[in-house]
Amino acid sequence: MYEKKIPKSFACGMAIIMEIIGGKWKSYMVYLINKGVRRPSELQRAMPSASRRVLDLQLRELEFHGIIKRVIYHELPPKVEYYLTDFGASLLPVVDAMDKWGEAYQGEFEALMKKKEEPVAL
Amino acid sequence: MYEKKIPKSFACGMAIIMEIIGGKWKSYMVYLINKGVRRPSELQRAMPSASRRVLDLQLRELEFHGIIKRVIYHELPPKVEYYLTDFGASLLPVVDAMDKWGEAYQGEFEALMKKKEEPVAL
DNA sequence: GCTATTAGGGATAAATTTGTCCGTATCAGA
C-alpha cells in the first residue's frame, strides 16, 4: 500500500477515524456505497473529478481497514461490487453528521472565505 | 498559506468539513481549545509529538477558516490565546462524534489490523 | 479489425502536507 516511515500513533479517537476516512474521497465513497452505488465504474461516474486510479487505491485502503467488502463476480466483462461491512456501517452516523454539517454551513463557510478576498477599505 | 494548484471543489458536505479539520492535528486542537487549552505553548505541551511549526501553521489555517480567533496580549513575554468562534463551536458536535467513534472502535480496528499480520495457515 | 465496456495494476510525476533547523525579539532570573 506504501511503506509508511512515520509511525502512526492513535492517541485519540480522531486520529483513528482520520486514518480510515481521511482520504480525499473515502468518506464520500462510504456514503455512496451505502446508497447502493456499488460498482467501481458507477462510483467513478458519481465522482467524475476523481481519477479512477485514486478511487481504486482508496477502495483498497477502505477494504484493508475492514470498512468495505469486495465481491467479485467471475464474469466478463468483469464485475465487482463493494458492500459496507458491519464495521463500515458503524461509521454511517458519523459520516452522516459530517455531511450534514457541511451542507448546513457551506453557505457560511463560503461567505467567510469570500470576505478574505475583498479589498481592504482605505 | 500556499498557492494551491488544484482547485478545491466542495460538491458535498464532507469535502468542506475535511477542508477545515483534515489536517493532522486540527480536530484535536479544536477539541483542546474548547477544553480551555488556549495558548500555543500549552497546546504543544498537550501534543508533544506534533512539531511546533506545524501546530502554528494549522492554527493559522483554522483562523483563516474562521474556526478560531486569535487574541493577542501586548505583553512581554508574548502572550496569545485562541478561542473558538461561534462558527468553530458549531463543529463541536461533529468533532465529538468523530472522537467518540474512534474511542469506541479503536479496539475493533486494531484487532482487524492485527489479523492482517498473522501468517496464513497452510 | 476497431471500439467500447469492465476492473485494476505499474511506473512515475506532481501536489500537498508535515517536519527540521535556525533566526527574530524581549524580559526574567541565576
Add this chain to the structure above:
DNA sequence: TCTGATACGGACAAATTTATCCCTAATAGC
C-alpha cells in the same frame, strides 16, 4: 552574560497523497 520562556516565521527537506499515462484481458457491437 548565559539560559529559558514566549510567539512566530523563513528556508528547506522529507514524507505522503493524489494524479497521469499506459498496460492487461475477454466480450459485444459495428
